[in-house]
Amino acid sequence: MRQSRRVRAKKKPKAREDKMKPRKDGRYVKKKVINGKAVFFYSDEKTERAAQKDIDRQMLDYAAKIASAAKFRVVAAEWEADHIDKISHRTWCGYAAHYKRAVQHFGDQYVDKIASADVQRYITNFASYGYAHKTVKAALQVLSMIFDYAILEGYIDKNPCAMVQIPKGLKHETRALPGTEEIEKVKASVDCHFGLFAYTLLFTGLRRGELLALTDEDIDFESKVIHVNKSVYYVSNQPHIKLPKTKAGKRDVYLLDCLAEKLRGKRGYIFGECKPMTEMAFKRAWERYARESGVTVTPHQLRHAYATLLFDAGIDPKSAQLLLGHSDYKTTMDIYTHISESRKKLDFEKLNSISKANNSVVEK
Template identity: 30%
Template sequence: MAKRRGKGEGCISKRKDKNGKVVGWCAVTTGGINPKTGKTKQVLLYGKTREEVQEKLIKALAEKQAGVFVEPSKLKVGDWLDKWLNDRMKNHLRPTTWDSYKYLIDTHIKPAICNLQLKNLTSTHPHDLYNAKIAGGRSDGAGGLSSRTVRYIHTVIHAALKQAVREGLLAQNVVDNVVIPKQHKKEMRVLTREETERFLTAIENDRLYAAFLLDLTSGLRVGELLALRWKDVDLKEGIIHVRRGLVKIRNQEGETKTKTAFHEPKSKQGKRDIPIPEDVVKELRAHRARQNQEKLLLGQEYQDNDLVFCTVDGKPIEPRNFTRTFHRMIKKAGIPHANLHALRHTYATRLLEANEHPKVVQELLGHSQISMTLDTYSHVGMDLKRKAAEKLAGLVKEKAW
């Protein structure tokens, strides 16, 4: 009795046209996983003769045994990246993440390797791509990309190729062993106490004074600040409830390329409650009174979105416009080289300098892990280090001479 073939060992049969004429031979074996069904895919191997097909089948089975089998395909890298992003990841990524992936693929990855057949991709290709981007990869031609951006490009390529391996389109992920650029830690900008006073003086008559003051005393991210609703603010208890953020996403249908949208935080730690000082509560009350006056003046033209900080007609403030206002005020205050994120950094730094426990600071900032907080604010003053050293005073007995 003939031995029955095992699953995946393949079978060979004749290929016939519609008239029943034999036009070739075909072998069937198994390949990767079908992403839609979750089941193993069938792979067809064609040839003019039985011997030709049998040779292909034997080779395929040997490659599968060795873990290097790749399904026959002329699929190009660019086509696979599009398919992976649109068909595999569209429903699994936040809109902002999907947009950033698409930008990196269209702007930096596809122009370099889109026409290369996926099965011919080697570790040399991404390695050369990373080096080229570091040397001069900015889309505006003004120099190279940061190591952080190149690492992000690597993350996208690695994820796309990992799925290709799972589906049997590649034998291995060729970027697994590619050396990626080290990420250089940017020097963090924290406002000094004197700069903080100058900044607050410069903005005291600005319509958005309360927004900058709250940012400085709560450590909110810009998107969280601009998405804040009055129902998220407990003025009686002096607590801010962070429940969402304002983001820019690609506009798929409208006339403009991008649009603003509100989204929940990325992690559960992002949803948090932040106590604020009493003087900030007072300023928020005054801000709300001024906002109510704007509503009365505009009447029905005012778009009431319950936003704490909005345009004069109630619409969400574009993050870019808010940043421009900040830079204008920083210049007015005579403070050099500071971006809007410096307010959040200043908030966290002052807490740590006041000996607040890092775990509390992590929760207030909405960091997913305490290691992120400790790493980000490892700069916190030499004075704290000296105080730590002074705790050991008297541990070593004075030597008698």
């Protein structure tokens, strides 16, 4: 008589966990291996019993997150909550549209199922709408940051953006350098309403927010320098002060004699008196200035005009980088290269014009 053999069902691999242990720094720690990965849970509770409860709660939360979370929209929302306090409001405004578009496209997909090919198709399709290289690059960067966060939180092992290529042939947007006529308008209109703002931008190269945050205490007339150490940003029209986000942002720039004459005697915020201007007040002031002076350049173009002054004065790129507050040397070199290429074009046009005039005389 044949005996039946009992077949044991394979057990599902369980998560292994160690006992909770006290650490030298006073905290308690417990290690648990989940899906082959060691995950550590920490508690600052003072008693062992309270620490155990705290860690048990953390483990339940983690298990629930792993079970439900892996959808892109959930991970993206977690990244936003974690990231938004670490960056400026203005930076987030630049991310917001790309974040929203990514969530609309990948929202219900599980992050561990999104492959490089999926991201490549998304980026290629986005670029096909005529966006500039810089815009497409920003869209990819936002996606990459979300996936980096997913790696950090244990949702995935690799970033699918790593191998994605930005399509070739996209336009590279460069701001036109202000011409000589525009620069002369800025100089001539210094005494117009808000003309000093444009004049100061031209001869310091400060960013708009840096100049709006400038006070009389930042100006050293004796040493002939302006201390750049803060900036204004706006939330719902109201000004807020922030410190530079990089070491390069905190710097001293030259106080030229022509500018010192105009700034002497100012008190408080140079543009705003007892407090910085609101965003709407700034826009109205600039629009009025543009109407009265005929100046058509933007504040940021005047920053590039200052870079042109540095270029013409023979200031080397490294020194220009310090004066402009660029954290990346390449940014300064790109501006200098743009200036050089623009000058070559102007030189060609001048030479071509002279040659045409000479040929005209010979023919007569």
